Amino acid sequence: DQQVKQNSPSLSVQEGRISILNCDYTNSMFDYFLWYKKYPAEGPTFLISISSIKDKNEDGRFTVFLNKSAKHLSLHIVPSQPGDSAVYFCASTNAGKSTFGDGTTLTVKP
Amino acid sequence: GAGVSQSPSNKVTEKGKDVELRCDPISGHTALYWYRQRLGQGLEFLIYFQGNSAPDKSGLPSDRFSAERTGESVSTLTIQRTQQEDSAVYLCASSLASLYNSPLHFGNGTRLTVT
Numbered sequence: 661d662q663q664v665k666q667n668s669p670s671l672s673v674q675e676g677r678i679s680i681l682n683c684d685y686t687n688s689m690f691d692y693f694l695w696y697k698k699y700p701a702e703g704p705t706f707l708i709s710i711s712s713i714k715d716k717n718e719d720g721r722f723t724v725f726l727n728k729s730a731k732h733l734s735l736h737i738v739p740s741q742p743g744d745s746a747v748y749f750c751a752s753t754n755a756g757k758s759t760f761g762d763g764t765t766l767t768v769k770p
Numbered sequence: 771g772a773g774v775s776q777s778p779s780n781k782v783t784e785k786g787k788d789v790e791l792r793c794d795p796i797s798g799h800t801a802l803y804w805y806r807q808r809l810g811q812g813l814e815f816l817i818y819f820q821g822n823s824a825p826d827k828s829g830l831p832s833d834r835f836s837a838e839r840t841g842e843s844v845s846t847l848t849i850q851r852t853q854q855e856d857s858a859v860y861l862c863a864s865s866l867a868s869l870y871n872s873p874l875h876f877g878n879g880t881r882l883t884v885t
Contacts, residue, residue, distance in 0.1 A: 666812075692871035703774070703861055703876025704813070711871075749813065753871050756801065757826060762812035 663687045664752050666761035674769055679737040681764050683750035686731060690752035690759075695724060695735045698747040698763070707748075708735070740768045772796070774877035776862050782883045783852055791847040791880045795864030802845050803863045803874060804837060813861065819845060852884045 665684045673679045681695075691712045696704035710717040710724045710733070717724050723736045737744055745768050751758040775794040783789050795802050804816040815829040819839040830836070834852075839845040849856055859881050863874035 664812075694871075694873060696874075696876075701878065703863070703878050704874075705876070706873035709871070709873065751813075756865075756867070756871065757815065757818060758803075758874060759815065760805070760813035 661686075662762075663690075664750060664759050664761040666748075666750060666764050668764050669762070670765045670767070672767045672769065673740050675742055676739045679735075679740045679744065679766055679768065681735040681737075681748050681750075681766065683733050683735075683761055684731060685733075685752045685759075687752065687754065687759075688731070689754045692753040693724070693726060693733050694751045694753070694758070695722075696749045696751060696760075698749065704749055737766075740766075742768050742770050744768050774862055774864055774875050776860075776877035776880050778880055779878065780881045780883075782885060785854060785884055786851055788848065788850045789852055789882065791849075791860050791862075791882070793845045793847070793862030793864075793877060795843065795845070795862070796875055797843075799864035799866055799875070800842060801865045801867060801872070802839060803865075804845070804847050805861045805863065806858045807861060807879070808858045816847070816860075849882075852882075854884050857882055857884045 694709040695707040697707045698704040708722045726733045747763045749763045751760045777792045802819040805813040834850045837847045859879040861879045863876040865872040
């Protein structure tokens with residue numbers, strides 16, 4: 661039973677356009693949500709997070725939206741840049757333990 | 771400042787041998803985590819430490835897997851009698867505190883190949 665799902669294994673967008681990455685979760689006990697970015701042969705690096713008491717958090721080109729009733733979160737990147745090409749993982753946490761999705765590979769074409 | 775360091779970066783071993791993977795977390799980080807990523811899959815939780823104690827070992831796949839942490843610092847993940855399905859990238863992460871949703875800081879992982 662996968663508690664965190666990223667249903668799109670891959671996404672391709674044109675440079676300058678918006679990238680929208682989606683994530684669904686099933687455990688209502690999750691209280692904090694994070695997005696990580698991973699380049700090949702490196703560990704994931706933290707990108708942005710949101711608490712369950714909020715519905716939006718913005719940091720520069722990155723915005724995370726949380727819809728608790730739908731148990732859904734999304735990451736918006738605008739404008740997308742070629743350097744954003746990476747694997748993006750969403751993670752949901754409860755009492756500090758993080759559960760990760762399988763990741764979405766984003767390709768931003770110049 | 772130094773990030774999370776893992777060694778070795780790559781390990782090839784024969785089926786049935788034991789392997790030991792090492793993680794040096796960021797200094798001062800009290801929480802330490804081990805995850806595994808099989809090819810094309812997500813991050814699978816194995817175990818986490820708060821200080822030197824492991825409150826949650828629920829992710830360890832079998833009794834062939836064990837981990838310890840000493841001095842609230844270095845951790846080792848040991849896999850005994852390795853099997854081919856153990857082949858994966860083993861990622862270590864640390865954070866300031868496990869209870870306050872601090873982001874995880876990951877090392878670059880150890881790629882384990884069991885032949």
